[in-house]
Amino acid sequence: MNYLIGIDIGTSGTKTVLFDEMGTVICDALIEYPMYQPHNGWAEQLPSDWWQAVAGTLKQVTAKSGIDPAQIRGIGLSGQMHGLVMLDEKDQVIRPSIIWCDQRTAKECVEITEKVGAARLIEITANPALTGFTASKILWVRNNEPENYARCRKILLPKDYIRLMLTGEYATEVSDASGMQLLDIGGRCWSDEVLAKLAIDKSLLAPVYESTEVSGQICASAADLTGLKAGTPVVGGAGDNAAAAVGTGVVSDGQAFTTIGTSGVVYAHTSKMHIDPAGRVHTFCCAVPGCWHVMGVTQGAGLSLKWFRDTLCQSEIETAAQMGVSPYYLMDKEAEKVPIGANRLLFLPYLMGERTPHLDPDCRGVFFGLSAMHQKRDMIRAVLEGVSFSLRDCLEVISGMDTPIDVMRACGGGSGPLWRQMLADVYNCDVSTIKSKEGPALGVALLAGAGTGVYKSVEEACSIAVLTKDSAVPDIQRHQDYESYYQLYRSIYPSLKEHYKTLAKL
DSSP states (O other), rough: OEEEEEEOOOSSSSEEEEEESOOOOEEEEEEEOBBSSSTOOOEEOOOHHHHHHHHHHHHHHHHOOOGGGEEEEEEEEOSSSBBBBEETSSSOOOOOOEEEOOOOHHHHHHHHHHOOOHHHHHHHHOOOOOOOOOHHHHHHHHHHHHHHHHHHHHHHHHHHHHHHHHSSSOEEEHHHHHHGGGGGGGTEEEOOHHHHHHOGGGGBBBBOOOSSSEEEOHHHHHHHHHHTTTEEEEEOOEEEHHHHHHTOOOOTTEEEEESSSSSEEEEEEEESSSOTTTOEEEEEEETTTTOEEEEEEEEEHHHHHHHHHHHHHHHHHHHHHHSSSOOHHHHHHHHHHTTTTTOOOOOEETBBBBOOTBBBBTTEEEEESSTOOOHHHHHHOOOOOOOHHHHHHHHHHHHTOOOOOOEEEEEEEGSSHHHHHHHHHHHTEEEESSSOOOOOHHHHHHHHHHHTSSSSSSHHHHHHHOOEEEEEEEHHHHHHHHHHHHHHHHHHHHHHHHHHHHHHHH
């Protein structure tokens, strides 16, 4: 039997999963770590935390499984996208990583747009300059921490820093590199034009691979730390959403998925590159060689519910601990008691600014319609619905492009019964789940299998290892009820747009 490992370096923690070649989980391990917010709108993490979590989870998995490490054919890496890891000449981390949800780089986005040109930037990178992307973070460090920029000899993304620690190799791959705003998306290579106009030395960047290509092997020092066999291949892997696509079997035209993690995503596969000229959704290279995806992003999806849990649900946390269940289970049970529309309470999930469709780093969260009659359960329901409406915004943009969607799957927080049914009713389409709950970890394990000959292709890997499970069917009456609230939801942001800018200046 062949075995594969998928490592998912997320925002809240790293999960490492050992699979057999049928996609069955043999064992897994999770280690969490913090996010730091030294200022409003900033978000940073320590790469050392990621590495300790990866080494720790690999050690647990190899020890628990009892499998001969020589039977592990390959390793795939998935990771949170856009994070900036800067290394000095000795490969030491220079400063904490500025991660995907950081919003400090508005001025740098203007700088990028002016230097490259708005239309030309979208032509090459398929996206407008965004605060979340890596290029604006690089310029922020150059503009605000010149001493750190001067020390920098290599720039890596989060999962690619882990690759360096595992293999000693500098490498990235097309799906994650797409989110740096430095890649020629059509050519699947670094853009010399963008780099020249932004005065970023190309030597700072790692070589670019396809997601299934072998990018290095486990080095002796990493083998000692993790229990892996030195020489085990590590493939390119994928950014978290491209990895989740493979893990949910979304690898051909007409297929899409919704995932609710810290952020929320609506992702559609396409064999032809489609670009939104307004830049409301992202077009990236996907993990299937020679293909792309269109993706809308809600910055504060699961983050909104987690914020509410941590801030206002201490009693649910304590009760859940006594019952041996998740606090979210109890929160869902409370939300189920509330009618559609949360008793006329709406929530805008803009806790970390927003990408799709507003591209506004200054917007912030709102409870609209809050009154003395509302209870905590109403607010929980409003958060769930607000995130669902925001994801519907993403779907509306994608559907308006030449990207038809015939199949919608759900993973992450959106795969639970309540939220999955809510998405089906808001979207007015079937929303199915798959048997595996591992998403990105399974996806990059399958990429590792495709890259090391366990499978002939990514598509074959998915046909073997990805099986559908439950499906939520939309209810016409519920959809109509949601539609009235959704249209009201859509009207609130335009009314507040200028007030957000005023608030940001106070």
